[in-house]
Amino acid sequence: MDIRKIAVLGAGRLGRGIAECAASKGYEVVLFSQGAGGQDALRRIEKSLDRKLAKWGITESEKRLVLGRISYTLDLKELSKADLLIEATVDHFYTKQELLRTADHLCRPEVVFISTTSTLKVSELARRINRTGQLVGLHFIPPVPEVPVAELVRGTHTDENAVEVAKQFATRLGKEIVEIQESPGLVNPRSLAVLINEAAYMIDEGVCDAQQAELIIKESWGMTQGPLEMADRLGLDLVLNWMEQLQEEFGPRYAPCPLIRRYVRQRRLGVKTRQGFLAYTEDDALVTKDEGEQED
Amino acid sequence: MNIFVLNCGSSSVKYKLYDMENELVLAEGRVERVGQDNAVITHQSTGKEKVSKTMPILEHTTAIQESLNLLTHPEHGVLKSVEEIDAVGHRVVHGGESFSDSVLINERTKEILDSLAGLAPLHNPANVTGIRAAEKIMPNVPQVAVFDTAFHSTIPPHAYLYAIPYKVYQRHKVRRYGFHGTSHKYVSQRAAELMGRNIEDVKIISCHLGNGASIAAVDGGKSVDTSMGFTPLEGLMMGTRSGDIDPGAVFYIMKEEDLSLQQIDSMLNKHSGLYGIAGVSDMRDIEREIANDDKLATLAFAMYEYRIRKYVGSYVAAMNGVDAIVFTAGIGENTPSLRTALCANLSYLGIEIDEEKNKIRGEDVEISTPDSKVKVFVIPTDEELVIARDTAKIV
Numbered sequence: 001m002d003i004r005k006i007a008v009l010g011a012g013r014l015g016r017g018i019a020e021c022a023a024s025k026g027y028e029v030v031l032f033s034q035g036a037g038g039q040d041a042l043r044r045i046e047k048s049l050d051r052k053l054a055k056w057g058i059t060e061s062e063k064r065l066v067l068g069r070i071s072y073t074l075d076l077k078e079l080s081k082a083d084l085l086i087e088a089t090v091d092h093f094y095t096k097q098e099l100l101r102t103a104d105h106l107c108r109p110e111v112v113f114i115s116t117t118s119t120l121k122v123s124e125l126a127r128r129i130n131r132t133g134q135l136v137g138l139h140f141i142p143p144v145p146e147v148p149v150a151e152l153v154r155g156t157h158t159d160e161n162a163v164e165v166a167k168q169f170a171t172r173l174g175k176e177i178v179e180i181q182e183s184p185g186l187v188n189p190r191s192l193a194v195l196i197n198e199a200a201y202m203i204d205e206g207v208c209d210a211q212q213a214e215l216i217i218k219e220s221w222g223m224t225q226g227p228l229e230m231a232d233r234l235g236l237d238l239v240l241n242w243m244e245q246l247q248e249e250f251g252p253r254y255a256p257c258p259l260i261r262r263y264v265r266q267r268r269l270g271v272k273t274r275q276g277f278l279a280y281t282e283d284d285a286l287v288t289k290d291e292g293e294q295e296d
Numbered sequence: 297m298n299i300f301v302l303n304c305g306s307s308s309v310k311y312k313l314y315d316m317e318n319e320l321v322l323a324e325g326r327v328e329r330v331g332q333d334n335a336v337i338t339h340q341s342t343g344k345e346k347v348s349k350t351m352p353i354l355e356h357t358t359a360i361q362e363s364l365n366l367l368t369h370p371e372h373g374v375l376k377s378v379e380e381i382d383a384v385g386h387r388v389v390h391g392g393e394s395f396s397d398s399v400l401i402n403e404r405t406k407e408i409l410d411s412l413a414g415l416a417p418l419h420n421p422a423n424v425t426g427i428r429a430a431e432k433i434m435p436n437v438p439q440v441a442v443f444d445t446a447f448h449s450t451i452p453p454h455a456y457l458y459a460i461p462y463k464v465y466q467r468h469k470v471r472r473y474g475f476h477g478t479s480h481k482y483v484s485q486r487a488a489e490l491m492g493r494n495i496e497d498v499k500i501i502s503c504h505l506g507n508g509a510s511i512a513a514v515d516g517g518k519s520v521d522t523s524m525g526f527t528p529l530e531g532l533m534m535g536t537r538s539g540d541i542d543p544g545a546v547f548y549i550m551k552e553e554d555l556s557l558q559q560i561d562s563m564l565n566k567h568s569g570l571y572g573i574a575g576v577s578d579m580r581d582i583e584r585e586i587a588n589d590d591k592l593a594t595l596a597f598a599m600y601e602y603r604i605r606k607y608v609g610s611y612v613a614a615m616n617g618v619d620a621i622v623f624t625a626g627i628g629e630n631t632p633s634l635r636t637a638l639c640a641n642l643s644y645l646g647i648e649i650d651e652e653k654n655k656i657r658g659e660d661v662e663i664s665t666p667d668s669k670v671k672v673f674v675i676p677t678d679e680e681l682v683i684a685r686d687t688a689k690i691v
Contacts, residue, residue: 002354004333026331055555056563146556 003169004028007082007107009099011041011072013233014116015088017144020045021173023069024062024145030082031072042072047283048145079106084169086138088116091241096120097128104129112165114138118189119245121182123155133159136166140175141188142233150175153182184249185242193243193254195227200257203277210277228277229286232270236277240264297691298322298380299684300367302360303387304426306418307331309359313367313374313381314684322374323367327359335359339366341374356422357429364433384430384439385687387478387679389419391443393469398446398686401427401439409441415473440687447477450518455614458526472530474522476504476625478679480512481519483624486675488517490660491620498619501611503604504677505628507535507577511604513611521614523607529564533596533603535577538568540603570596579627579634601637608642618645620671629676630657645670 006022008015011033019029031041049063079085085103089096100113113135115125122137129135137153150170154163170177180187199213208216210228218226231239239260246254263269263276270276271284279287297317303310312324325339335353340346347366353359367373375381392412399405409424430439456472457465464470480502488495495517502512509532512522523531533539541564550560571577574585574596585593612618623635632654639649646669654663664672
């Protein structure tokens with residue numbers, strides 16, 4: 001089947017990133033979200049494109065073309081027109097399961113489903129839908145338009161054709177696919193969780209402040225973003241959710257640092273609240289050390 | 297002999313059908329927005345009404361099939377059946393070092409073309425897709441590849457090599473290849489004909505000035521240097537491309553503006569040139585803004601002319617003389633003011649142009665005065681005819 005129209009369930013950072021990336025490669029994208037902020041998704045995608053335009057990465061006409069290919073709706077009936085479905089909601093098993101079951105009824109039977117879950121098992125999610133063999137795990141790493149690699153996992157019953165469809169889609173998005181075994185946390189979130197947690201402990205213990213930890217880790221390992229900025233951009237509530245699930249699966253070595261819990265309780269969630277480990281402007285840009293607050 | 301010429305881009309297919317007895321165009325057309333539900337196909341057979349329709353065309357095979365349907369259409373077409381096509385000539389952008397001339401396509405040719413995709417990632421894969429699609433529809437018709445780079449294969453090593461470690465050339469074939477070869481070949485041959493001289497005896501500087509622009513030094517019918525290099529970014533200032541820039545400035549800009557490779561690539565290819573200076577990329581807009589006394593448009597025009605002048609001067613030196621300068625393509629053919637400004641600055645070569653002739657459009661014209669020591673021509677380019685001629689010669 002020729003894939004032209006894709007449905008993205010979830011308009012968070014991951015969903016928006018997939019939508020932007022897919023539209024820039026010529027796909028027509030319908031973005032679905034019933035969560036808070038969904039209405040804002042197109043504006044935030046436009047902001048992301050504006051940042052690229054300001055850096056000469058795209059032209060004004062390319063920006064218009066990409067935006068013209070993305071639409072937003074609350075109406076799940078629109079799923080019947082999709083050639084490929086990508087589920088990019090928060091990793092809550094029952095929420096995902098319900099959404100996938102609804103989509104299972106509404107999408108054409110031949111449509112392949114992709115789940116971006118990083119902490120849940122594809123096999124478990126697939127068991128609850130009729131198209132058990134057509135669910136593939138494909139973890140895009142944010143910021144999706146920039147990160148050139150994606151982790152692919154197949155569930156126990158995932159069929160080869162579905163894997164091929166997912167691979168072709170990700171390849172067209174310019175991603176190198178690395179297929180790994182089904183395991184909660186995959187490679188990227190699991191290793192990132194450890195890095196974020198350890199940095200949080202060092203801040204909590206007074207070894208260094210957040211900016212110092214970020215600078216040393218980022219520059220010494222040649223990263224474009226350090227772990228604390230990554231955590232803030234993901235959202236500390238999401239990071240905490242990851243860690244709790246990893247702790248459940250692998251034991252106390254993933255126990256979240258109390259500082260992360262404290263920040264989440266204080267609604268200090270990262271970029272979306274302008275303050276996490278680090279501080280951010282209204283335009284989501286990192287506040288430099290001179291401008292930012294120095295606590296912790 | 298009927299030759300079907302195809303120019304396949306990533307989302308477009310352009311075609312022309314020639315009767316090579318008299319080199320007559322029997323029909324021509326284009327399919328745009330290939331890959332979409334609302335692709336547009338426009339077709340015109342010579343002497344008949346132009347037709348246009350919008351329909352879903354999802355890939356190149358369908359695009360070519362639709363164009364053949366129109367060529368054989370009882371009302372709009374010129375052929376009774378596809379079998380009347382004797383050969384297909386394909387425009388292929390990059391032939392690398394493997395192809396120094398047009399070739400008959402076979403399995404080996406396609407393998408080599410696949411391996412060259414990295415040299416022209418935006419163009420070659422689409423060209424090869426077109427070749428495979430045409431083969432599928434017309435399996436028994438010979439197919440010929442005509443390369444944009446082939447005409448420049450005569451450039452000597454001292455002109456095509458960059459002064460970087462030789463190993464880089466050996467490992468990755470990084471060197472000057474040049475582009476617009478079929479256009480430079482056509483207009484230089486035509487200029488020699490118009491001069492009534494054997495092309496082997498003349499030195500010509502050919503200026504292909506379109507949205508992309510390049511200059512070639514053609515000595516005795518052979519390209520000996522050209523302004524575009526490893527990619528079409530080098531050389532003249534263009535519509536949105538920077539042309540020559542100090543590589544050191546590129547590194548500095550990347551650092552100061554915190555740009556990635558993709559971003560600097562996009563800046564130099566899509567945000568620079570006339571557009572980068574004046575905010576508009578079309579020479580007609582530049583001329584309009586100059587009339588409105590816009591300082592940046594005036595500056596952009598001056599920069600554009602100056603870059604051409606520098607290359608003309610250097611190619612006179614490269615060939616130790618010049619007999620004719622030719623202007624072609626969109627800007628080259630349709631901007632008399634540019635030719636006037638340029639030629640006024642080349643008076644040391646004894647160039648004089650006739651301003652009345654300089655205003656003539658749409659035909660081959662010698663715009664220099666009879667006393668001019670160097671002939672100056674405006675010659676509308678015809679790349680498809682070169683492809684058709686090469687194809688006919690090979691099959």
